[in-house]
Amino acid sequence: MTPYVVTASWLAEHLGDAALVIADCRFDLMDTTRGQQEYAQGHIPGAYYLDLEQDLSSPRQQHGGRHPLPDPEKFAARLNQMGVTPETLVVAYDDSRFAYAARCWWLLRWLGHDRVAVLDGGYRAYVEAGYPVTNVIPPPRQGNFKPHPHPEWVVDRAAVIAAQADPQTVIVDAREPRRYRGEIEPIDPIAGHIPGAVNYPWQAIADEHGRLKSVAELQAYWQPLADAQQIIVYCGSGVTACVDILGLAIAGLHQTKLYAGSWSDWCSYLVAPDNRSL
Structure with missing residues (x-):
């Protein structure tokens, strides 16, 4: 579709690619543990979970909003645990019409990593197409992502x-x-x-x-x-x-x-x- 979007069929065809990292960004503002629970029950194979409040934001202060931007170095460390390198394509998905996947997409680009896309239709489209899911948590990988904020x-x-x-x-x-x-x-x-x-x-x-x-x-x-x-x-x-x-x-x-x-x-x-x- 565009450099910023991949389809469920494309993602299913590229599962296991060494240059691909998948980020599950499911979250619920009214039940902040729901996304993690849903990820544990089933997710796209190889996907790592990124929590809105633990990974995609920094702690709330009096000012600065409810979800301040994450510390670049801390977020980079998390991406490195997922195996992100300058050559990696990161695909982010959620089940909320991009509400949280787009945050991940924007953060990566803000930190200088342009190889990032969202999954069209999110987790729902992937599952409804009959592609495989798993409850296996992938092991940490070694990345070398270095943030260069804009x-x-x-x-x-x-x-x-x-x-x-x-x-x-x-x-x-x-x-x-x-x-x-x-x-x-x-x-x-x-x-x-x-x-x-x-x-x-x-x-x-x-x-x-x-x-x-x-x-x-x-x-x-x-x-x-x-x-x-x-x-x-x-x-x-x-x-x-x-x-x-x-x-x-x-x-x-x-x-x-x-x-x-x-x-x-x-x-x-x-x-x-x-x-x-x-």
């Missing part, structure tokens, strides 16, 4: 505030419309969105089965943003925003930056330590 791909709250006055910048809120409009807020203490942000829900990148829309469909979806010099994307905590960035990249738009702290960081400055609104 700090320019990330913005903080101050940069977002500055960008609000820039007519060449578009701020994209990737959350579902009801959260964007402030009608509901199931996680963070304050509902609403960053002033000036436009809403492009991350769920629109794929269909209800978790299969990515076509390149032409994604190009049409993102056409209103094509002329922007900078596109800052955020969500609740910098996770599903990466799905929008994936969709933008497939459409050929690479002028993106991630507000890593996202809404959870933004509103942390608007509440007292006991979560009362200021």
Whole structure:
């Protein structure tokens, strides 16, 4: 499909390739042990498990959002345990329409590893196609991944505030419309969105089965943003925003930056330590 996506059939044909590493990124924000349990019950052969909060994030602080970016060296050490080298193609999958696989995809590229893709349709598509699964945990491998971060791909709250006055910048809120409009807020203490942000829900990148829309469909979806010099994307905590960035990249738009702290960081400055609104 694109350099950023592989199909279940392609993955099944390449299981066991020495230059392939598979990352199972299944997770559930409301039950943080579920992904690990599902991985233990069955996963794609050879896949290693990457936990959103243990591997793909660093510990939460007062500010910085619910899922701060992982420490590059710590994350690199984990990738090395999986056998990642500069020649490795990493394929990430989940069962949540890329919600967590796209975070892994973005992190690897942020750290300078471009050979990374997501599995179209995720674990569900692979299983429904009848390909093999296993509960065998693969042994550690020896990699030599060295992180080379792109700090320019990330913005903080101050940069977002500055960008609000820039007519060449578009701020994209990737959350579902009801959260964007402030009608509901199931996680963070304050509902609403960053002033000036436009809403492009991350769920629109794929269909209800978790299969990515076509390149032409994604190009049409993102056409209103094509002329922007900078596109800052955020969500609740910098996770599903990466799905929008994936969709933008497939459409050929690479002028993106991630507000890593996202809404959870933004509103942390608007509440007292006991979560009362200021």
